[in-house]
Amino acid sequence: MTIARALTIAGSDSGGGAGIQADLKTFTVLGVYGMSALTAITVQNTLGVHGIYNLPLEAIEKQIDAVVTDIGVDAVKTGMLSQVPIIELAAAKIRQHRIRNLVVDPVMVAKGGARLLEASAQNALIEHLLPVAQVVTPNLPETEVLIEREIRTVDDMREAAKRILEFGPRTVVVKGGHLAGDAVDIVYDGENFYELASPRIETRHTHGTGCTFSAAVTAELAKGKNVLEAVSVAKEFITCAISDSLELGGGHGPTNHWAYGKRKQM
Numbered sequence: 633m634t635i636a637r638a639l640t641i642a643g644s645d646s647g648g649g650a651g652i653q654a655d656l657k658t659f660t661v662l663g664v665y666g667m668s669a670l671t672a673i674t675v676q677n678t679l680g681v682h683g684i685y686n687l688p689l690e691a692i693e694k695q696i697d698a699v700v701t702d703i704g705v706d707a708v709k710t711g712m713l714s715q716v717p718i719i720e721l722a723a724a725k726i727r728q729h730r731i732r733n734l735v736v737d738p739v740m741v742a743k744g745g746a747r748l749l750e751a752s753a754q755n756a757l758i759e760h761l762l763p764v765a766q767v768v769t770p771n772l773p774e775t776e777v778l779i780e781r782e783i784r785t786v787d788d789m790r791e792a793a794k795r796i797l798e799f800g801p802r803t804v805v806v807k808g809g810h811l812a813g814d815a816v817d818i819v820y821d822g823e824n825f826y827e828l829a830s831p832r833i834e835t836r837h838t839h840g841t842g843c844t845f846s847a848a849v850t851a852e853l854a855k856g857k858n859v860l861e862a863v864s865v866a867k868e869f870i871t872c873a874i875s876d877s878l879e880l881g882g883g884h885g886p887t888n889h890w891a892y893g894k895r896k897q898m
C-alpha cells in the first residue's frame with residue numbers, strides 16, 4: 633500500500649485549533665501520514681495568543697532533515713515562520729530537498745490581533761518562499777500586505793491574485809473569509825480564474841480556518857491530486873469544519889476537524 637506523506641513546518645498552537653495541531657488533524661482525517669517541524673511554541677487558547685517562543689534554527693533544520701531523509705515527503709506546507717532567518721531556512725531546505733509540492737500559508741497575524749510574523753519579515757516571504765511555492769493561500773489582510781493595496785471586492789481579489797503570481801508561486805488562492813457576504817475564494821493559475829464559493833456561516837468559531845484549509849490542500853497534493861482538485865476538497869473540508877462547530881472555550885473556538893470525515897461516511 634502506498635502511504636501519502638505530508639510535512640508541516642509551522643508553529644504549535646497549545647489550544648489545538650490552528651498551527652501544527654490543526655495541520656496534523658487535517659492530514660489524518662484526509663488519510664495522509666503527517667509529520668511536523670516546529671518553528672515556534674505559542675501559548676494560545678480561544679481567547680488569544682499569550683506567548684511566543686521561537687525555536688533555535690538548528691532545531692528547525694534538524695527536524696526537517698530528519699523526516700525528509702528518512703521517511704520522505706510527498707507534499708510540504710509552511711505556516712507560522714515568524715522571523716527572517718526562519719523563512720530563509722525553510723526556503724533553503726525546500727530547494728535543497730527539491731520539494732515541488734509546497735503550500736505556503738503566509739501567516740502574519742492571528743484573528744485576535746497578535747503578530748505571528750515580524751513586520752520586518754514580510755518581504756522575506758516574497759523574496760525567498762513565494763518563488764518556490766506550488767500554491768500560496770493568503771487571506772485578505774495578508775493579501776493587502778503582499779500587494780500593498782486595499783481589497784474591497786471579489787474583482788480586487790482577482791487583480792491581487794494576478795499580482796501575487798508575479799512573485800513566483802504557480803497558483804494563488806486568495807481566501808475571502810474576511811470579506812462580507814458569501815465566503816468566496818479566488819484561485820488563479822496564471823491562465824484561468826476559478827471561484828470556490830460557499831454561503832457564509834454565522835459563527836465566532838473560526839479559529840484556525842486558514843491553517844486547516846492549507847493543510848487540506850497539502851494533504852490532497854500529497855495523494856497526487858492536481859491543484860484544482862486539492863483546493864476543491866480543501867474548500868469542502870473547511871466548510872464542513874466551520875458549519876459543524878465544537879463550541880469549545882470562551883472565545884473564538886476551533887473548527888471541527890472530524891466533520892468532513894463524518895459527512896463522507898454518511
Ligand SMILES: Nc1ncnc2c1ncn2[C@@H]1O[C@H](COP(=O)(O)OP(=O)(O)O)[C@@H](O)[C@H]1O
Nearest residue numbers: 771807808809810815816832833841842845870
Ligand atoms: N464564516 C465563514 N463561513 C464559511 N466559510 C468561511 C468562513 N470564514 C472563513 N471561511 C473559509 O475558510 C477558509 C479560510 O479563510 P480565511 O478565514 O479567510 O483564512 P484565515 O484563517 O487565514 O484568516 C476559506 O476557504 C474561507 O472562504
Ligand SMILES: Cc1ncc(COP(=O)(O)OP(=O)(O)O)c(N)n1
Nearest residue numbers: 643650651742743839840841842843
Ligand atoms: C501557531 C499558529 N499558527 C498559525 C495561526 C493562524 O492561524 P489561522 O488559520 O490564520 O487562524 P487564526 O488564528 O487567524 O484564527 C495561529 N493562530 N497559530
